[in-house]
Amino acid sequence: MKKVVNIVYNNMHSIYRIIKFSLQDLGRNFGLSTMTVFILILMLLSVNVLWGVDILTKQATSLVKEQINISLYFKAETTDKNLEEVQKYLSVLPEITEMNLVTRDQVLDSFKNRHKLSSEVLSALEELKENPFGPTLIIKTREPQDYKKILQAVDVPEYDALIETKSFEGNEEGIEKIQNITNRIEKIGFGLSALFAIISFLIIFNTIRVSIYTQRIEISIKRLVGASSWFIRGPYMVEAFIFALLSVSITFGLIYLALHFLDPYLSIVFSNGFTLTNYYNSHIILLTGIQFVSVLLLTFISSGLAMRKQLKV
Amino acid sequence: MIKLEGVTKIYSTDSIGLRNINLHIKAGEFVSIVGQSGTGKTTLVRLLIAEERPTKGKIVIGDWDVTEIPSGEIPYLRRQIGVIFQDFKLLPKKTVYENVSFALEVAGEKSEHIKKIVPQVLDVVGLGEKMWRYPKQLSGGEQQRVAIARSLVHRPKIIIADEPTGNLDSLNTVEIIEILKKINEFGTTILLATHNREIVNELRRRVITLRGGEIVSDEESGKYRL
Numbered sequence: 001m002k003k004v005v006n007i008v009y010n011n012m013h014s015i016y017r018i019i020k021f022s023l024q025d026l027g028r029n030f031g032l033s034t035m036t037v038f039i040l041i042l043m044l045l046s047v048n049v050l051w052g053v054d055i056l057t058k059q060a061t062s063l064v065k066e067q068i069n070i071s072l073y074f075k076a077e078t079t080d081k082n083l084e085e086v087q088k089y090l091s092v093l094p095e096i097t098e099m100n101l102v103t104r105d106q107v108l109d110s111f112k113n114r115h116k117l118s119s120e121v122l123s124a125l126e127e128l129k130e131n132p133f134g135p136t137l138i139i140k141t142r143e144p145q146d147y148k149k150i151l152q153a154v155d156v157p158e159y160d161a162l163i164e165t166k167s168f169e170g171n172e173e174g175i176e177k178i179q180n181i182t183n184r185i186e187k188i189g190f191g192l193s194a195l196f197a198i199i200s201f202l203i204i205f206n207t208i209r210v211s212i213y214t215q216r217i218e219i220s221i222k223r224l225v226g227a228s229s230w231f232i233r234g235p236y237m238v239e240a241f242i243f244a245l246l247s248v249s250i251t252f253g254l255i256y257l258a259l260h261f262l263d264p265y266l267s268i269v270f271s272n273g274f275t276l277t278n279y280y281n282s283h284i285i286l287l288t289g290i291q292f293v294s295v296l297l298l299t300f301i302s303s304g305l306a307m308r309k310q311l312k313v
Numbered sequence: 314m315i316k317l318e319g320v321t322k323i324y325s326t327d328s329i330g331l332r333n334i335n336l337h338i339k340a341g342e343f344v345s346i347v348g349q350s351g352t353g354k355t356t357l358v359r360l361l362i363a364e365e366r367p368t369k370g371k372i373v374i375g376d377w378d379v380t381e382i383p384s385g386e387i388p389y390l391r392r393q394i395g396v397i398f399q400d401f402k403l404l405p406k407k408t409v410y411e412n413v414s415f416a417l418e419v420a421g422e423k424s425e426h427i428k429k430i431v432p433q434v435l436d437v438v439g440l441g442e443k444m445w446r447y448p449k450q451l452s453g454g455e456q457q458r459v460a461i462a463r464s465l466v467h468r469p470k471i472i473i474a475d476e477p478t479g480n481l482d483s484l485n486t487v488e489i490i491e492i493l494k495k496i497n498e499f500g501t502t503i504l505l506a507t508h509n510r511e512i513v514n515e516l517r518r519r520v521i522t523l524r525g526g527e528i529v530s531d532e533e534s535g536k537y538r539l
Binding site for chain 2 (some may be wrong): 028
């Protein structure tokens with residue numbers, strides 16, 4: 001029991017000393033520590049700019065996609081039963097995300113509203129005595145290319161007699177273009193992210209390597225006076241933790257400051273109320289967590305690799 | 314205490330550090346290893362502290378077979394040996410006190426003991442007043458005395474000094490040798506690698522002469538002869 005207590009005491013003591021040495025090193029190598037944190041902040045800012053651009057691109061493309069829908073204009077004599085049948089038939093299609101039925105009366109009201117300044121149109125409508133419009137079914141799908149499937153699905157003889165016209169056909173080319181553009185943007189985004197990941201790794205690796213290289217003589221001296229590898233590596237691991245914590249905290253402080261000025265402009269572009277501040281607020285744990293763990297792991301690996309040579313003494 | 318049996322160190326075909334060294338140093342001896350530059354003195358020191366491994370032969374220090382020592386145990390061996398280098402090898406970002414206490418901290422000594430023993434050892438080498446200075450604020454002689462204090466503080470049975478006076482003037486040289494002699498009087502084995510003729514002649518202790526990596530003479534009360 002006494003032996004176990006001694007081991008625990010010694011380990012706690014070693015941990016305390018490692019933390020003490022790391023804080024001492026940070027303070028006494030203030031210039032180098034500041035430079036390391038500064039480079040990490042620059043790297044994290046670059047990653048976050050890319051991340052932000054990716055989010056905005058996705059948001060913009062989804063907004064564009066949301067604007068696209070297919071409208072099935074039914075004939076005036078279509079009964080509610082026919083309509084229910086069509087809706088039931090379409091509702092099983094997984095591509096459809098939303099279906100809205102505009103009744104005959106709503107179509108008429110909307111028409112009247114649109115032409116309220118045109119007395120000729122309104123008097124022509126009066127002369128008809130009855131509502132000439134049929135109901136309209138507005139359909140939204142997951143992806144623009146899904147519209148083809150919907151069109152094929154309703155292109156059957158029994159529905160030909162019910163559907164007057166479909167508003168989508170004329171937009172087919174435009175939808176394909178949007179689809180192509182969004183696909184390309186996603187590919188470019190992925191490529192840029194991969195490139196940034198490699199650059200970030202190289203920046204962190206070299207920053208830490210320079211930091212360790214400047215202390216190579218000290219590391220070998222520590223080794224010669226009997227310090228174990230763990231006792232030498234320990235302070236660098238604590239420093240890596242502090243570097244990661246400081247760089248992520250400062251980076252997110254700067255990001256929120258920048259978003260404070262950027263969001264008013266975004267709210268003009270995104271009418272759905274999307275702001276990057278809201279996005280960061282709702283994903284803060286994930287974003288800071290991923291970035292903190294990534295910096296920490298990269299710093300650990302880099303310092304481990306950089307120190308291997310010095311620890312061989 | 315220290316035993317070398319047929320120790321050879323070959324760096325490359327045209328660079329041989331040591332050739333077939335057989336040596337036995339008893340506890341409490343003060344042994345000078347002499348020879349011109351490049352004769353293998355530093356190689357011998359590096360082998361003794363397991364900084365390098367011999368190509369052939371066996372090295373035993375106390376209970377340690379240094380030849381077969383696993384790398385994880387090297388720090389424990391080094392904590393049993395005090396080493397003094399020509400270039401002092403002090404940690405520049407640590408104060409005199411911290412440099413000395415570091416040797417105890419890595420060995421897991423208790424803080425209370427460290428706080429008590431370090432000032433005492435620094436008093437022995439005459440640096441009690443300068444313990445909060447950094448190495449760059451000290452003279453060469455003072456820096457070497459810090460290195461001696463660091464090597465002494467964990468009460469090692471052996472102190473290995475590799476050209477400890479190489480960077481010092483004659484006055485500081487005498488002071489350092491006097492300190493080493495005092496340490497030896499308390500029973501610590503001293504192994505002094507040097508090419509300083511005056512020191513060796515004045516010591517009148519055992520002298521081992523190296524030439525071309527080989528022992529050419531081993532005299533109980535010898536002089537510097539090349």
